Amino acid sequence: MADARSTAAYLCGKLYATLWALGVLGTAAPTPSPLTPGRDESTARFPRDELKRRLAAAGAHMITAKGRGGDRAQAASEVFRSIPDLIPVAGLPQKRYTNQEVLQFSQGCAAQLTTYREKYGSLLH
Template identity: 40%
Template sequence: MPDDRPTDAHLCGQLYAALEVLQQLGDIGFRALGREESRQKAAKRPRTEMTVPLHTVGKSLYWARLRGRGAAAGAVFRSIPDLMPSARDLPAALSPAQQEEFLRGRRAQLDAIAKTGAETAGR
């Protein structure tokens, strides 16, 4: 793995942020990923907590489009392939240090999305 590529834990955090924003833009699932307890669970066990939101990402995109937020959601949606970890599947569990890296990755991606204005588009 190249030295400049983020760790899988960091990428999982970035992916989580993208999924979180898509839920927010689609106004679905009571924005479950935006909850602190959901975030902490995902930082510990990405595969368990992120698989369903990843499988239903199209639903978030669809509902965001219906709510007039399609362009913003589309931009976030298109970022997802670049945020996938290098492993074949999401990590089953992360160590405490990796959990911190997950949270740093999430914050970095939220900041990147905020720079584009996507997280608040259409509100």
């Protein structure tokens, strides 16, 4: 069995967290954490539509964050540049995830959130 961190579902989870972080950096409005129980189960089960929506908004979030300047602009630039490496080679998922893939997606999301929270701290609150 492949390492969970090398699966498309894990990468998509990291991508979801990355796009969430970019959205937080590019808006002044409070944003709930991704994968909130009771709110995001459908995203973890079939993330394609939500990932496409967030990818479409990424440029606008980047522009807004850059306009705000300072640490926020720097963090947004770093986060934005990481997006291409998180898109699976086969592209976004075409089907609903199995229970195992949902777990991998959630693990990827949690790992990326931990990394960003450690690196960018209060910018993501």
